[in-house]
Structure formats: C-alpha cells, structure tokens
Amino acid sequence: MELVVESVWEKITQQQSIPNYNNQPQRRIFIHLDYILSDENQDQVDNYQQQIEDLWHQSLGGVIKFQYWIASSEKQVEIIVYPVCLHYARRAKYLTAFGTDPFGNFGWHNYRLDRIVSEQLTILKWGNSQIPKKLSTVVFIWVDHSRGDSRLRSIP
Template sequence: MVSEFSYSPTPEILDWLALGRLGDRFNRSIRLWVLLQYFYGKPNYLAAELPKYFTYIDFREYFFSPQHPLSDRLTTEQIKTDCRDKNCICKKSVKELVKTAIFPQSIEEWEQKITDKIGGEVIKIQQRPFATVHRTIRDDLKYLAKLGWLKKSEAGEYCCQQQKNWPQPPVVETERWDISELSSTQTWQLLKILESVSFVQPNLELVVESLWEKITQQQSIPNYNNQPQRRIFIHLDYILSDENQDRVDNYQQQIEDLWHQSLGGVIKFKYWIASSEKQVEIIVYPVCLHYARRAKYLTAFARRPGLPGPIRCGW
C-alpha cells in the first residue's frame, strides 16, 4: 500500500508545481497535478501497479487508453483525431479533471481564484491538457523528477518516491504589503512604476491592486483627484500552439538553469540560413529572452557559418 497524494488543485499548489509561473504553465501544472494523482492517489495507485523501475513506455500503457495512438511522429491534432476512446484521459478537459477534487467549491469559484492568482489572465477550462504529443508527457515526467516527485536513473528509468521523500509545499501565508514607511509621493511613484512593468510578470498585478486599495484610502496622495483613470490595459497572448508553447517553456527553463550556474554556458541547436537555403548546427551564447509579436524569442551571440559577427536567433 502506498501513501495517498491528497493535495487539491488550489491556486497555491498549482503555482508551486509551476515554480511560481502558473500564468505561463497552467496546462503543465494541471498535468503535473493529475500525474501525481495517478502515481500516488486513489483509486489509481500507479506506484503499486508499475514496475519498481519503469520507463515512459511502461507508464503510457497504464495511463492512456488502449486506443490512444502511440506514435511519436503524430501531431497534436492527429492524436486528437485518432484516439477514438471518449474515456481516454486525452479527451478530458481541465474542468472534468478538477471538478471532483475541488468539491464543494464550484468550478466558477475555482476558476476565479486561479484568475486572481495569475493577475486577471483568462484561463481556458475547456481545453484538454493531455491532448498533446508524447514528447510533452515525457518532459512532464522529467519535470516531476526534477521537482523530486520521481527518481530518475542514469539509464532513464523512473522510480516512485516514498511519502517521506515527497517535496513539501510552502506554507501559505497571507501577503501584506506595508507601505506605511513610504511617503505619499513615494507610494504613488512606486505604483506607476509597477503598473508599467506588471505585464511581464502577472503576479505583480496582485501588488498593484494592493497598492491601489491602500492609496485610495489615503487623503494625501499628490494631485490624486487630478490623476487620470486607468485606461491602458495590456493582455499577453501567444501565437504558438499549446504543444509548441510547452516546448518553449521547457527551453526557457533549461536556459534559466544555465544562467544560474556560476560558469554560464552555451547551447547548440539547428539554424536555418535563408540565403543559402540550408540547415546547420550552430553554437550560441544565450544573452536574454524577450517577448515580441505574441511569442518569446532568444537573443544570443554566435558566428554565422562562414561569416564574422554576431547573429540574432529565435525559436
């Protein structure tokens, strides 16, 4: 008998699984929570059903319907079409996956709490997180191993953890933003600065709202009554498919891990040279990530094959 995973899909737990980036990784966070339910929760207990050391192939035989396509070459749309079993987990929406676990809370209440957590960004509870390619689910298992929920051997096999070794969620505390030590002018200036950059980090929106609540109760805000109402709102959207967005998130996490290493590092990938119409392998030094035209891009330094000088590459 294995110990039971009993965490509900609260905004705090999902954000914890997303490493504080729930707005960018909502689908992945839902998948991770569901996978943990299957590994350690009732009634599945995959930890007891799977071999002690298992591969992704072992896992998918238990996890997906027998009618779920197994080819790694299929696209997301092909998988959605080719799986004929309406009870397969790839057919279940976010709403269907969480509705029992959040009872007696309604799905609307849960959705609103998630939206508040990520700064007002709209989530799509009708989308199907597991209607994706096998590579994405493989990466989810790697992610669980990185978080400490699974152990991964050098041979690429996984092993379930005993409950005493499970990662522990952070203690949820009510956040309080104390601006009593700031002058009225400083408070107002801080608010305007945060408003201008909150679109790059949705969680900052919570700070902005807290500041707005506090300053509207103060009587000494400079020229408060003459300040214009908020009329500029920014909503970030992505042009990439859910599948490609998950891949981009994986790349971003790997690059961020690289930046956190004291010695840094370089990365290698395939690059298409339009002028010669050929694909080559290129090694670059990653400099920064930026968001433009509804997608994330990597700015890096390298040398174009055969030519000197820096090159700007993107995913």
C-alpha cells in the first residue's frame, strides 16, 4: 500500500507546472482496494467452511482445533473453540466461535477463515482431553427449528 501511495505522490509532485491551489479547496487522493484471495486460498477457505458445516450435521457436533495466524503480532497460535456460525463481512468469511482466544479471553470470538494456517481443521469430540475444561463445561441452548423447540443442553 505504501508503495502505491508513494508512486501516486511522486507523479503528482513531479508535474512540470503546478497550479496555485491556495484559493481552492484542498485536494485529496482516495484509493479503493479490494482484498481478493488467490484461487488456492479461496479453495482452502471453502474447505474449512465445508468441514465446519459437516460437523454441524453430526448429532453432537464437536470442537475444532486449528493453527491461526495473528497478523498484529506476526505469530501462529493454536485455537480450540466451539464453532457457532459462519458469516461474511468486510470481504472475508469469518467463523464466530466460543472459547478462549490467543490472549486468554474466554467468550465469543471471530476468526477470519483465510488466516487459518492448518491444512485441515482437527475435530475434537466432546470429552477429548485437549478441550479446555472451561469450554467442556459450558451449557448451550440447543434450538431445533425443524421441531420448533429449544432446550438447555449440557455438552458432553
């Protein structure tokens, strides 16, 4: 991005005759960029989505484990969460999940699917010793829209 802005700025400032803009409103440059994934990355994101949807079709579901890239700290961390929903925002697919984030905060978190660096998601069945105790004792409200009922369900 910096390279693009510098290039545009050089072209503007290198003009032979620069008009006097003192009496005119300030000029601004607006650059609109779209974040587009490569075909390979898009296929991988679609694969993660399919794995999560397949998990949701199982009667008890489960927890997922994956390696995740944190751009702000430029490090890779292990994530273990209960996947709740997928959504599309700001031109990217996100997973909303319940669990502990890389900073130790327990609760709801969003993860960009294109920042998952694992080749495959690891599905952990309820009762697996890798599932953090705090996550394994959460009580969920189970909603079955096909039957029109909802009930508290402790998993496992």
